[in-house]
Every structure is written in C-alpha cells, then in structure tokens.
Amino acid sequence: MSEEINGGPGPNALRNAMRIMGGEVRKMQKVARKRHREGLVKGPRSYCSVCGDVFDFAIVNPTEQLTGGICAKCKAILAEGFTACITSDAYAFIKSDYLKANGMRGKIVPVSVEAMEKIKEQQRKNGISDEKSSGET
Numbered sequence: 001m002s003e004e005i006n007g008g009p010g011p012n013a014l015r016n017a018m019r020i021m022g023g024e025v026r027k028m029q030k031v032a033r034k035r036h037r038e039g040l041v042k043g044p045r046s047y048c049s050v051c052g053d054v055f056d057f058a059i060v061n062p063t064e065q066l067t068g069g070i071c072a073k074c075k076a077i078l079a080e081g082f083t084a085c086i087t088s089d090a091y092a093f094i095k096s097d098y099l100k101a102n103g104m105r106g107k108i109v110p111v112s113v114e115a116m117e118k119i120k121e122q123q124r125k126n127g128i129s130d131e132k133s134s135g136e137t
C-alpha cells in the first residue's frame with residue numbers, strides 16, 4: 001500500500017485495481033446469466049389439490065414453490081355438486097344424498113386408501129366408468 005502514498009499508484013496497486021474490476025465484471029456476468037436462466041421460464045404457478053394437474057402458467061422463477069388450488073376442470077365438476085374424494089395418489093368425484101345431507105357437496109374430502117378402493121368398486125358396480133367418475137387423468 002506504500003506505493004499509493006508515495007507518488008500515485010504503483011504497479012501493484014494497478015494490478016489490484018484490475019483484479020477487483022475483473023471480479024466485478026465476472027460477478028455482473030454471473031448475475032446476468034442467472035437472471036436469464038430464472039427470468040425466462042414459463043411454468044405453472046399452481047397445482048390442483050384434486051387431480052394433481054399443474055395450471056396457472058406464467059413466467060415464473062423455477063425455484064418458487066407451487067401453490068395448491070383447484071384447476072378449472074375440477075372446479076367445474078365440484079360446482080355441479082360433486083364431492084371430490086382424494087388420497088395421496090387417487091381421486092374420485094362422487095355425488096350422493098348422504099354427502100348432500102352432510103354438507104359435503106362441492107367439497108374436497110381426504111379419504112383413506114381403503115375408502116377409495118370401495119368408492120371405485122362401487123362406481124364400477126354402478127357402471128360408471130373410471131374416466132367419468134374420476135375426471136380425465
């Protein structure tokens with residue numbers, strides 16, 4: 001540091017300055033690259049709590065967490081008075097007087113895997129195709 005005091009910056013000080021500037025430039029390039037990577041990604045912002053579909057596409061930061069919601073498809077079925085029974089990996093829309101009487105119309109109800117099996121079995125017996133009762137998977 002003595003060079004700076006005695007008659008302007010010496011060769012060491014200049015080298016230091018160049019090194020610092022180089023580091024700044026690299027840092028800026030890194031930020032620009034990062035912005036480019038994160039800023040131009042089109043992806044979903046939400047996932048459906050019922051069918052698991054992702055929706056609400058927008059330019060997003062990919063590191064951002066998806067928020068739970070209900071997709072337009074499931075919303076329409078719920079609006080018809082169906083109840084959505086869900087497990088971690090399956091779902092079924094059902095409509096019954098029992099559910100209606102219990103204020104479950106248009107609601108999302110988590111059920112056990114066993115209960116889901118029974119619902120599916122019942123629907124098969126009633127001749128309701130899986131596709132119709134469960135929405136389009």
Ligand SMILES: [Zn+2]
Binds near residue numbers: 075
């Ligand atoms: Zn859905």
